[in-house]
Amino acid sequence: xxxxxxxxxxxxxxxxxxxxxxxxxxxxxxxxxxxxxxxxxxxxxxxxxxxxxxxxxxxxxxxxxxxxxxxxxxxxxxxxxxxxxxxxxxxxxxxxxxxxxxxxxxxxxxxxxxxxxxxxxxxxxxxxxxxxxxxxxxxxxxxxxxxxxxxxxxxxxxxxxxxxxxxxxxxxxxxxxxxxxxxxxxxxxxxxxxxxxxxxxxxxxxxxxxxxxxxxxxxxxxxxxxxxxxxxxxxxxxxxxxxxxxxxxxxxxxxxxxxxxxxxxxxxxxxxxxxxxxxxxx
Amino acid sequence: xxxxxxxxxxxxxxxxxxxxxxxxxxxxxxxxxxxxxxxxxxxxxxxxxxxxxxxxxxxxxxxxxxxxxxxxxxxxxxxxxxxxxxxxxxxxxxxxxxxxxxxxxxxxxxxxxxxxxxxxxxxxxxxxxxxxxxxxxxxxxxxxxxxxxxxxxxxxxxxxxxxxxxxxxxxxxxxxxxxxxxxxxxxxxxxxxxxxxxxxxxxxxxxxxxxxxxxxxxxxxxxxxxxxxxxxxxxxxxxxxxxxxxxxxxxxxxxxxxxxxxxxxxxxxxxxxxxxxxxxxxxxxxxxxxxxxxxxxxxxxxxxxxxxxxxxxxxxxxxxxxxxxxxxxxxxxxxxxxxxxxxxxxxxxxxxxxxxxxxxxxxxxxxxxxx
Numbered sequence: 272x273x274x275x276x277x278x279x280x281x282x283x284x285x286x287x288x289x290x291x292x293x294x295x296x297x298x299x300x301x302x303x304x305x306x307x308x309x310x311x312x313x314x315x316x317x318x319x320x321x322x323x324x325x326x327x328x329x330x331x332x333x334x335x336x337x338x339x340x341x342x343x344x345x346x347x348x349x350x351x352x353x354x355x356x357x358x359x360x361x362x363x364x365x366x367x368x369x370x371x372x373x374x375x376x377x378x379x380x381x382x383x384x385x386x387x388x389x390x391x392x393x394x395x396x397x398x399x400x401x402x403x404x405x406x407x408x409x410x411x412x413x414x415x416x417x418x419x420x421x422x423x424x425x426x427x428x429x430x431x432x433x434x435x436x437x438x439x440x441x442x443x444x445x446x447x448x449x450x451x452x453x454x455x456x457x458x459x460x461x462x463x464x465x466x467x468x469x470x471x472x473x474x475x476x477x478x479x480x481x482x483x484x485x486x487x488x489x490x491x492x493x494x495x496x497x498x499x500x501x502x503x504x505x506x507x508x509x510x511x512x513x514x515x516x517x518x519x520x521x522x523x524x525x526x527x528x529x530x531x532x533x534x535x536x537x538x539x540x541x542x543x544x545x546x547x548x549x550x551x552x553x
Numbered sequence: 554x555x556x557x558x559x560x561x562x563x564x565x566x567x568x569x570x571x572x573x574x575x576x577x578x579x580x581x582x583x584x585x586x587x588x589x590x591x592x593x594x595x596x597x598x599x600x601x602x603x604x605x606x607x608x609x610x611x612x613x614x615x616x617x618x619x620x621x622x623x624x625x626x627x628x629x630x631x632x633x634x635x636x637x638x639x640x641x642x643x644x645x646x647x648x649x650x651x652x653x654x655x656x657x658x659x660x661x662x663x664x665x666x667x668x669x670x671x672x673x674x675x676x677x678x679x680x681x682x683x684x685x686x687x688x689x690x691x692x693x694x695x696x697x698x699x700x701x702x703x704x705x706x707x708x709x710x711x712x713x714x715x716x717x718x719x720x721x722x723x724x725x726x727x728x729x730x731x732x733x734x735x736x737x738x739x740x741x742x743x744x745x746x747x748x749x750x751x752x753x754x755x756x757x758x759x760x761x762x763x764x765x766x767x768x769x770x771x772x773x774x775x776x777x778x779x780x781x782x783x784x785x786x787x788x789x790x791x792x793x794x795x796x797x798x799x800x801x802x803x804x805x806x807x808x809x810x811x812x813x814x815x816x817x818x819x820x821x822x823x824x825x826x827x828x829x830x831x832x833x834x835x836x837x838x839x840x841x842x843x844x845x846x847x848x849x850x851x852x853x854x855x856x857x858x859x860x861x862x863x864x865x866x867x868x869x870x871x872x873x874x875x876x877x878x879x880x881x882x883x884x885x886x887x888x889x890x891x892x893x894x895x896x897x898x899x900x901x902x903x904x905x906x907x908x909x910x911x912x913x914x915x916x917x918x919x920x921x922x923x924x
Contacts, residue, residue, distance in 0.1 A: 408571070
């Protein structure tokens with residue numbers, strides 16, 4: 272386990288580990304042990320995780336491997352038993368709640384809202400960390416909301432009520448809300464699960480656009496490993512609450528990984544996009 | 554679109570965000586409520602032991618000797634000796650109207666308190682009394698009347714304090730690395746059950762039927778005998794609570810998005826939840842101090858308003874400010890005049906009206922229970 276004392280000093284200048292390329296980390300988890308009040312054993316033990324600045328990192332792994340738990344602790348939703356998380360080199364416990372939410376946005380897996388809430392009102396809630404307790408909307412809020420609505424492509428449903436939207440449309444509305452938060456780091460927990468292919472691609476395209484145009488650092492939990500390999504710059508593969516491998520998709524997605532982590536015998540071909548073909552039925 | 558410059562467009566939109574939420578349903582709800590309050594008030598000032606015609610009553614209401622005399626208002630709002638007024642004016646302005654004002658204040662406070670608690674606990678069945686407030690107030694009322702009868706003059710204050718004490722106790726019980734809506738409600742049930750038993754137990758030590766009646770009037774809620782004194786007692790706290798509730802509507806809306814989303818948006822959720830509960834308890838305490846524990850208003854009114862204007866708290870709080878007084882003033886007409894000359898505690902009437910309305914809601918709505 273890494274020594275705690277060093278973490279402060281090293282978090283700033285830490286570089287990418289396995290492929291050797293120098294990449295500054297936007298978000299770093301150091302010597303994390305995570306558990307829920309109901310669990311006896313730690314759910315996740317992770318010596319080091321880096322989310323490189325300005326890149327898209329996908330967390331993959333089978334159900335129950337601790338991806339969402341790890342993401343929650345990176346987003347300050349779950350405080351670790353031991354270890355620490357650093358955002359821009361500063362421990363996230365030192366951030367005040369609103370200041371943190373101006374730097375890092377999180378879209379959870381499940382969210383509920385009053386059914387009569389309109390999409391536009393939901394997106395305006397994304398401005399919460401930028402406003403003081405009694406403050407009214409100002410020009411900045413308005414612009415950020417318009418940009419988010421435009422980027423997420425929900426202009427045509429902005430006056431509709433959330434309760435009347437399809438799953439894909441409401442997911443895009445929630446993404447627009449996180450975009451209005453206007454953060455440099457964005458964490459998304461399974462944003463494409465339960466969506467049809469069209470909406471899956473819409474969501475990923477929006478995230479990609481945000482990353483390319485505004486340099487937003489993204490960490491996203493994805494279920495489909497082939498999709499993750501096509502979409503992300505880096506993959507983090509998790510198994511049983513530990514990091515299995517980390518690096519560019521081509522290096523991470525191997526037949527060995529599929530066999531070890533997902534217990535699937537499959538061939539991996541790059542054509543040039545990765546293709547995963549099971550060798551036989553399970 | 555092409556005719557306006559971008560800045561004009563967007564500042565129009567900011568204005569739109571500031572006032573665009575006021576919609577037809579809210580305006581009609583408020584107007585309808587106002588009509589109920591005015592008609593209820595008219596009935597209240599016209600009928601009673603000293604009878605006068607409606608015309609006479611209204612002339613007394615608009616008596617220029619009162620309306621345009623700052624000195625009279627000063628006496629009403631700050632206390633003191635009234636100057637000479639005609640007999641009718643005196644009865645209307647000093648006896649009958651203050652009761653209507655107190656009813657309106659109590660209704661507004663209870664409705665707002667209930668609306669806040671429904672967001673904080675994310676439970677549509679929450680009322681101002683869900684976190685032990687009523688049982689704490691009730692226990693202190695009984696203790697004061699039965700054991701510490703020397704303190705009876707401070708009864709309103711003690712009742713309010715009892716409610717606040719119970720609320721703090723509920724919070725302490727529910728706290729375990731933070732709270733959650735479910736734990737708060739359960740702690741409220743625990744404290745409520747114990748205090749309720751103590752309260753019922755105390756009744757056995759009362760031999761005087763007058764004390765029993767007084768205790769029942771306080772614990773079911775009554776406006777009998779209220780005058781400007783009660784207005785003076787409740788008004789400052791009501792203004793503070795209502796102001797804070799109006800200003801907090803956005804916080805309440807964000808709470809409705811769920812704890813996780815609220816936290817990821819940077820809300821310090823424990824602080825906000827405690828502060829908002831504090832506002833709700835303040836509103837409830839102000840109404841307890843002048844009218845005792847009036848049931849059902851705080852539960853039913855936010856429901857009714859939500860049915861009409863939707864769950865946006867900007868609209869909901871404003872709607873409650875009008876609909877609460879309407880229900881309370883109307884119920885008090887029944888309480889005062891239905892069995893004339895006997896006056897019922899107004900809490901009996903709100904229960905009788907609120908229960909069936911709730912039944913109607915339950916049968917009509919599929920998804921009752923969702924905020």
